[in-house]
Amino acid sequence: xxxxxxxxxxxxxxxxxxxxxxxxxxxxxxxxxxxxxxxxxxxxxxxxxxxxxxxxxxxxxxxxxxxxxxxxx
Numbered sequence: 001x002x003x004x005x006x007x008x009x010x011x012x013x014x015x016x017x018x019x020x021x022x023x024x025x026x027x028x029x030x031x032x033x034x035x036x037x038x039x040x041x042x043x044x045x046x047x048x049x050x051x052x053x054x055x056x057x058x059x060x061x062x063x064x065x066x067x068x069x070x071x072x073x
Contacts, residue, residue, distance in 0.1 A: 011045075012054070012058035013062075014045070015041060015045060015055050015059060016058075016062045018044070018045060019038070019041055029070070029072075030067055030070045032063055032067065033059070033063050038056070038059070
């Protein structure tokens with residue numbers, strides 16, 4: 001599948017992809033991302049402090065959209 005990412009969303013999308021191994025799960029499936037891991041991903045991706053609030057908001061939006069899909073809801 002090929003998807004287009006708008007340029008203004010590229011960094012947030014790449015950050016979300018970089019967090020792909022940081023999902024937390026419970027008995028009922030995926031619960032959400034491990035936010036503690038965002039610090040090391042921020043450092044690895046060299047995210048500027050000024051850009052972080054918007055990227056984190058986008059990350060949470062993608063996380064909330066992904067959870068039901070991953071859990072098959």
